[in-house]
Amino acid sequence: MQKPILIIAVAAVLGLAGGFALGFGIADIRYQGTLDRARSFFPLVPEMRSVSGSIKKVQGSVLTIETPPSANPFEELPTVREIVVGDATKIVKNEPKDPEEFQKEMEAYNKAFAEAQRKAAATGSAPGALLPPAVATLPPLPTSFTEKEIGLADLKTGDQISAEADKNIKTDKRFEATRIVVQGTTAPGGPATITPATLTSPPTPPTTP
Structure with missing residues (x-):
């Protein structure tokens, strides 16, 4: 009599364990699906x-810099x-242009644009469209800043910089x-002071695919 009872008890325990395993398995699958969607x-x-x-x-x-964490x-x-x-290594600093100089450059660019x-329209292109040959005749897009070449000795703690490389540096902790x-420069205990010129630039003209 005891043997059938023991068998039933073992079966119940195994069934309960299997139920838990199945439940956790389903939950894990659902979690993984949510994670993949995210x-x-x-x-x-x-x-x-x-x-x-x-x-x-x-x-x-060697410059040690602190970068923001990944957005991902x-x-x-x-x-x-x-x-x-x-x-x-070329080191440059962005400095604001004289407003009048920048205004003249923009006027010249708008005139060329x-x-x-007009030339694109004369060839039968859609109104406002620019064909690649027409785009090629445009002068460089003006920027509101100039690049001044500086040396390593001009760099200091607190400077906000961007560093470029000729290879993939995604996970590199050290590179040339x-x-x-x-x-710009970060004031002690305060936010970064970015050169205004680095925050503004003229709109890019539309082009046809």
């Missing part, structure tokens, strides 16, 4: 050739990187920069 909203960036951040230390020809919550990237300044549109652009 990941689809944050596609991975295959490579990065530049990073931006604030200089925390300058030691010889499913991807961890270094937030502290060492930027090596080599002999071929209108002329390119080909170009460094100083964009």
